[in-house]
Amino acid sequence: xxxDALLLxxxxxxxxxxxxxxxxxxxxxxxxxxxxxxxxxxxxxxxMPLVLPPTVLGFYVLMAMGPHGPLxxxxxxxxxxxxxxxxxxLILASVLYSLPFxxxxxxxxxxxxxxxxxxxxxxxxAGRLRTFWRVILPLSIPGVVTALVLSFAHTMGEFGVxxxxxxxxxxxxxxxxxxxYDHVQSLEYAEANxxxxxxxALSFAVLSVVYAVNRQVGRHLGGRLWTPWTAK
Amino acid sequence: xxxxxxEVNGAALTARVKMQRLxxxxxxFLLDISIEVPPGxxxxxxxxxxxxxxxxxxxxxxxxxxxxxxxxxxxxxxxxHAGINCPPQARRIAYVFQTLALFPHxxxxxxxxxxxxxxxxxxxxxxxxxxxxxxxxxxxxxRKPPEISGGERQRVALARSLVTRPRVxxxxxxxxxxxxxxxxxxxxxxxxxxxxxxxxxxxxTHTREEVDALGERVIAVDHGRVVSExxxxxxxEAPRRKRLAQAAGFENLLGxxxxxxxxxxGVMRVRLDGSxxxxxxxxxxxxxxxxxxxxxxxxxxxxxxxxxQGLSARNIIEGRILAMETRGTLVRARVDCxxxxxxxxxxxxxxxxxxxxxCRVWLVLKTHSCHLVEE
Numbered sequence: 001x002x003x004d005a006l007l008l009x010x011x012x013x014x015x016x017x018x019x020x021x022x023x024x025x026x027x028x029x030x031x032x033x034x035x036x037x038x039x040x041x042x043x044x045x046x047x048m049p050l051v052l053p054p055t056v057l058g059f060y061v062l063m064a065m066g067p068h069g070p071l072x073x074x075x076x077x078x079x080x081x082x083x084x085x086x087x088x089x090l091i092l093a094s095v096l097y098s099l100p101f102x103x104x105x106x107x108x109x110x111x112x113x114x115x116x117x118x119x120x121x122x123x124x125x126a127g128r129l130r131t132f133w134r135v136i137l138p139l140s141i142p143g144v145v146t147a148l149v150l151s152f153a154h155t156m157g158e159f160g161v162x163x164x165x166x167x168x169x170x171x172x173x174x175x176x177x178x179x180x181y182d183h184v185q186s187l188e189y190a191e192a193n194x195x196x197x198x199x200x201a202l203s204f205a206v207l208s209v210v211y212a213v214n215r216q217v218g219r220h221l222g223g224r225l226w227t228p229w230t231a232k
Numbered sequence: 233x234x235x236x237x238x239e240v241n242g243a244a245l246t247a248r249v250k251m252q253r254l255x256x257x258x259x260x261f262l263l264d265i266s267i268e269v270p271p272g273x274x275x276x277x278x279x280x281x282x283x284x285x286x287x288x289x290x291x292x293x294x295x296x297x298x299x300x301x302x303x304x305x306x307x308x309x310x311x312x313h314a315g316i317n318c319p320p321q322a323r324r325i326a327y328v329f330q331t332l333a334l335f336p337h338x339x340x341x342x343x344x345x346x347x348x349x350x351x352x353x354x355x356x357x358x359x360x361x362x363x364x365x366x367x368x369x370x371x372x373x374x375r376k377p378p379e380i381s382g383g384e385r386q387r388v389a390l391a392r393s394l395v396t397r398p399r400v401x402x403x404x405x406x407x408x409x410x411x412x413x414x415x416x417x418x419x420x421x422x423x424x425x426x427x428x429x430x431x432x433x434x435x436x437t438h439t440r441e442e443v444d445a446l447g448e449r450v451i452a453v454d455h456g457r458v459v460s461e462x463x464x465x466x467x468x469e470a471p472r473r474k475r476l477a478q479a480a481g482f483e484n485l486l487g488x489x490x491x492x493x494x495x496x497x498g499v500m501r502v503r504l505d506g507s508x509x510x511x512x513x514x515x516x517x518x519x520x521x522x523x524x525x526x527x528x529x530x531x532x533x534x535x536x537x538x539x540x541q542g543l544s545a546r547n548i549i550e551g552r553i554l555a556m557e558t559r560g561t562l563v564r565a566r567v568d569c570x571x572x573x574x575x576x577x578x579x580x581x582x583x584x585x586x587x588x589x590x591c592r593v594w595l596v597l598k599t600h601s602c603h604l605v606e607e
Contacts, residue, residue: 114333116333117333120327120333122320123293139336
């Protein structure tokens, strides 16, 4: 069995989860604690990929990354080659597409931290950063785990955006879901089934980790599970 | 650190805060309070919603008043005119919240050490050690807040606040829900700790028992204003506003009209609204025909089943028992004397008098149990 596609998907999902965590923590902090009036606009933008068809998102990302798009031009300037149909382009598109899956659980768990604890931290002399690392983040572990796992799983399984932005280049942009599609198109059902089963098992494992962690930590901290389908 | 400590030791806290609080669920609320808190315990007393916690939040720097000035000794922490607003991190004011706000994911020791971030490791552990012992929680150091009892949590919260050597301590009903004995031991430890340091401690409460138990100085607030100040007796025995009188445990608040003044005896007679009954009360600033309110504690009223004679008490009113209910070791009787009275008595007294609903009774009130309340 050719594992290239599966490995590529794993690599993509790991990169995307890491980037989303780094990006999601400050973004979610700001969305959870800012009093800015126009906050809802940014919230809307972050949540858009939840409702947008992947082809629509993919289409615009492709346009932006193309040789005439702003992102494409910028990339060309710095790295000497285009962004569309590359692994980096795929990462960028996937980050956008999975953004709500990382940011929303983080917001939900940041917001559930008792504000008096933050006041207590301030009164005890801690600045915002220290309060974040020592109080908010440790009390938001379920949210962080959920965010990581959901961005990972969501990226592993994405199809439409990858197809639009990455095309189907073996070893570069041919992810496992596209590979499955190819196999089905070529009537190689056994091959398709093997890959599909792996994805199925992986999704199950990953989600059971989320639920298990939330249950464990929730017992200590009173945290609640965040999933896209229980979001407010 | 040490020089700073010496400088502020014994410095009073002065706070003048004024702010309009708009709340979604109640009418706009104006807070306009000016207080001075000398070293030692001062109680901020008043009914819930009087603005007590908001005052603490302003002093701690968590809420910004519209205008005013807050200073600890010489150091100005907030001054609206001068544009000074010291952030809470830099105020060195300790605050024990009503919910205590212990960090649930940290052990008692980690909680206590939280405020000592900048210190070298050795001094840090020495200070933590010292305060854990002073508040008798050194044995629970490794346990997390959800794993220890309510009284222990309160001790840990006090230790966490005081380990930073603050110049002021704010306490927002921190001992609510503890039994009196436990409360007293914690307060004793707090007093012992403060004996050497002498910082101002502002203790917020809405219960009368705590005022009696703790008070050296009391500042009573209501509707966002200071209504009286002084010793517990001065403040509690002479309530000046209706809501404060209720908060201070006056179950009976009666309206009436002054009939006549007897200056020589230091008393006046007041006819109660809706009744022919008259009460003799201490002389107040009133003239015949003035409207007054009288506050009487339910526990200050005697109850008799026959018309009493040969008593020094001047007020004897006839009535009929409307209802009786037993609450623990207290029987609460509602008596109709034209106006309704609430009377408290012990279950034993109720039994031996064979009191029951519809019983005819006489209420006996000493003149000085009838407190005049400002309209």
